[in-house]
Amino acid sequence: MAVRILSAALRGIEAVKIDVEVDSFRGLRSLNIVGLPDKSVEESKDRVDTAVRNSDFVNPKSKNLRIVVNLAPANIKKEGSSFDLPIAIGYLAATSQIELDKKKARLFAGELSLNGSLRAINGVLPIAILAKKIGVFELIVPKVNASEAALVKGLRVIGIKDLKELVSFLKGEVEIEANKGPDLSSQVKSSTQDDYDFAYIKGQESAKRALLVAAAGGHNVLMFGPPGSGKTILARALNSILPDLNYDEAMEVTGIYSVAGLTKDRVFINQKPFRNPHHTISASGIIGGGSVPRPGEISLAHRGVLFLDELPEFPRNVLESLRQPMEEGFVTVARAAGSSRFPANFMLVAAMNPCPCGNFGSEKELCVCLLSSVSRYKNKISGPLLDRIDIQINVPRGTFWELSGQKNGETSAEIKKKVQKARLLQLERYGKLGILVNAEINFKNIAEFCSLSPSVTAVLAKFIEKHNISGRGYHRLLKVSRTIADLDGHEQIMESDIKEAMSYRFRQEN
Numbered sequence: 001m002a003v004r005i006l007s008a009a010l011r012g013i014e015a016v017k018i019d020v021e022v023d024s025f026r027g028l029r030s031l032n033i034v035g036l037p038d039k040s041v042e043e044s045k046d047r048v049d050t051a052v053r054n055s056d057f058v059n060p061k062s063k064n065l066r067i068v069v070n071l072a073p074a075n076i077k078k079e080g081s082s083f084d085l086p087i088a089i090g091y092l093a094a095t096s097q098i099e100l101d102k103k104k105a106r107l108f109a110g111e112l113s114l115n116g117s118l119r120a121i122n123g124v125l126p127i128a129i130l131a132k133k134i135g136v137f138e139l140i141v142p143k144v145n146a147s148e149a150a151l152v153k154g155l156r157v158i159g160i161k162d163l164k165e166l167v168s169f170l171k172g173e174v175e176i177e178a179n180k181g182p183d184l185s186s187q188v189k190s191s192t193q194d195d196y197d198f199a200y201i202k203g204q205e206s207a208k209r210a211l212l213v214a215a216a217g218g219h220n221v222l223m224f225g226p227p228g229s230g231k232t233i234l235a236r237a238l239n240s241i242l243p244d245l246n247y248d249e250a251m252e253v254t255g256i257y258s259v260a261g262l263t264k265d266r267v268f269i270n271q272k273p274f275r276n277p278h279h280t281i282s283a284s285g286i287i288g289g290g291s292v293p294r295p296g297e298i299s300l301a302h303r304g305v306l307f308l309d310e311l312p313e314f315p316r317n318v319l320e321s322l323r324q325p326m327e328e329g330f331v332t333v334a335r336a337a338g339s340s341r342f343p344a345n346f347m348l349v350a351a352m353n354p355c356p357c358g359n360f361g362s363e364k365e366l367c368v369c370l371l372s373s374v375s376r377y378k379n380k381i382s383g384p385l386l387d388r389i390d391i392q393i394n395v396p397r398g399t400f401w402e403l404s405g406q407k408n409g410e411t412s413a414e415i416k417k418k419v420q421k422a423r424l425l426q427l428e429r430y431g432k433l434g435i436l437v438n439a440e441i442n443f444k445n446i447a448e449f450c451s452l453s454p455s456v457t458a459v460l461a462k463f464i465e466k467h468n469i470s471g472r473g474y475h476r477l478l479k480v481s482r483t484i485a486d487l488d489g490h491e492q493i494m495e496s497d498i499k500e501a502m503s504y505r506f507r508q509e510n
Contacts, residue, residue: 003093003100006107007086008130009078010123012293012340013259015130019072020083020108022090027066033087035071038079038292045069047081047112048088055116055163057097067091079292082121085110085140088163089170098167104137111142116163118142125251125258128152138178140166148258148267150181151251157181182267196237199411203402207234210393210504212415215241216422217483218437219476220326220348220388222311225395226365227358231351234395235307238349240412242272242304243420249303252343256302260295273304275346279313283321293333293340298325301346311350312380319385322348326388329440345440348389352381390439390476391504422486438483443475450478456495463502477501 002023008015031045069087071078086108092098100106109127111119120142128149131139138156141149146159157179160166168174198208207223211234214221221238223231245253250270257263277286277297288296298306308314325331329345355374359365369377386392426437429449435441441449452460464474478493481501485493 003090005086005090005093005100006105006136007083007109008107008127009076010080010126010259011076012342013126013255013295013299015123015126016076017130017134018076018078018083019070020086020090021070021072022067022087022094024065024067024094026064029064029066031067031069031091033069033071035069035074036077037071037083038077040081041071041078041083044081044084044087044112047084047114048091050114051084051112051116051163052088052091054114055167057092057163057167058095065095067094077292080121080123081111081119082109082123082127084112085118085142085163085166088112089166092167098170100170105135106138106140107131107134107136108140110140110145110160112163118144118160118162120144120264122261123259124148125151125255125263128155128157129255131155146179147182148254148263150179151254151268184268184270196233196240197412198237198241198415199408201230201233201237201409202405203398204230204234204395205409207393207395208409208415210391211238212241212418213480213483213487213500213504214238214347214349214391215415215419216437216487217390217426217479218347218439219390219480219483220439221350222386222389222392223349223351223395224354224392225351226362226397227353229395229397231395232309235305235309235349235351236274237412238347239272239274239305241416241419243416243423245270245272245303253303256295256299256343260300262300271304273301274307275301275305276307276309279308279310281314281318283315283318286318287321287325287331288333288340288342289335291335293335293342295342296331296333298322298331298344298346299342302343304346306346306348308348308350311352312377316380316382319380320382323385323388350389351395353377387470387472388476390480393504418487422483425486438479438486441479441482446475446478450482450493452478452493452498456493456498459495460498460502467505469505473505477505480504 002021005020007018007020009018031049033042033045089108093100109121111121113119124141124145125148128139129152132152132155138158139149140158140160143159143161146157150157158176159179169176225231254269257269275297286297288294288299325344330341331344332339332341354360355367355369356377357367357369359367360374481493481497484497484500490497
């Protein structure tokens with residue numbers, strides 16, 4: 001008799017319902033899996049068969065039974081080991097070793113070891129969200145994944161350690177208490193790290209101000225300066241002044257990390273991500289990819305910071321692949337197995353030297369680079385990519401007196417309060433438009449939210465004509481000036497706000 005077990009497959013960062021249909025009948029001893037499985041799913045038959053035997057259940061193969069497993073719908077590619085558990089339950093039910101309660105819809109997901117114990121799987125949080133959406137009675141997952149699944153409120157999650165325990169539970173021989181979820185208060189950690197607090201960064205007041213503006217409005221930043229000027233430390237300190245994630249944002253970020261298998265050490269991601277990939281990374285590593293698409297660095301940086309140090313050292317195709325997600329806040333990865341859409345709403349923070357040796361333009365250090373080498377180095381960053389970076393600043397080396405000063409500046413906690421105040425103004429201003437920060441204003445409503453007086457318009461017009469700023473650059477100047485006005489408590493953009501925004505187009509003028 002055929003039985004149907006509910007399970008799920010991952011498509012991007014979402015889960016889709018999969019029916020695991022299992023039937024047994026007399027015939028040549030075999031266990032076949034159909035329904036577009038990949039290699040890891042096909043190997044489930046050996047893991048399941050061995051786990052069933054080692055859990056002291058009767059091995060159906062000894063009874064000359066043919067077992068057929070169908071993963072429906074068959075047009076969706078199935079990958080991974082999470083189908084082991086539903087196949088094993090269907091295997092036992094189809095051979096009359098257990099009887100399932102048809103009144104209680106349960107969704108199963110988990111990987112089996114050969115001894116019948118359950119191993120952790122990736123993507124449990126999206127599976128749990130799906131389980132609640134389709135209204136299942138219980139979600140059955142490995143015990144190590146239960147706390148993550150229980151992040152979904154209103155869902156009954158049962159964590160199982162092995163196949164024996166699960167069968168006893170389904171038969172009503174043992175009771176297992178539903179997982180209540182992690183203690184989120186214990187997960188809360190201050191996003192300010194002592195090692196990267198702004199108070200301990202000496203000098204660089206103009207750069208700190210620029211990063212305050214960037215944090216308040218969600219703007220992209222390029223820091224341009226010689227080695228040792230503090231660009232990397234400033235970038236790392238930026239995370240300490242960003243507002244904390246709210247619950248919905250944290251669940252969104254946690255879902256991405258769950259699919260990527262990065263929630264083993266921390267179930268709930270409630271801090272703004274900070275991703276710092278090496279310049280040898282590939283385009284698929286930064287954007288996402290694989291035969292079945294998985295999130296890349298830009299998605300892992302969603303709602304946080306993507307820091308690219310030594311920007312010109314990254315391959316040209318990697319940098320150019322950032323252009324579309326920087327505009328749209330998501331990326332679509334298409335492969336033979338299907339296409340997946342990943343969120344990628346991140347702040348790009350980049351750093352670069354003025355030349356390969358780092359001393360070009362210095363009054364104290366000798367540059368050993370040929371002018372052609374300097375030109376090639378700078379031209380590695382295309383104009384269209386630079387045009388998408390709102391704030392471009394020079395970060396010079398600090399003087400001895402700045403570095404040796406005893407007085408600390410504002411702490412990250414103090415700066416963070418300013419950022420939160422500005423973000424609250426933006427949230428109130430944009431209401432139900434779905435816009436969170438000024439950087440997300442689109443061209444349709446920029447005139448409404450970034451209006452200028454005639455005198456300020458004249459100042460901006462002169463700057464645009466002198467430096468041949470593009471339409472995109474013009475809009476980004478308006479957005480940055482709107483953020484500066486929010487920080488300084490101006491209802492309308494003032495001349496001082498627009499002039500400060502102009503000063504952040506440093507890199508464009510060189």
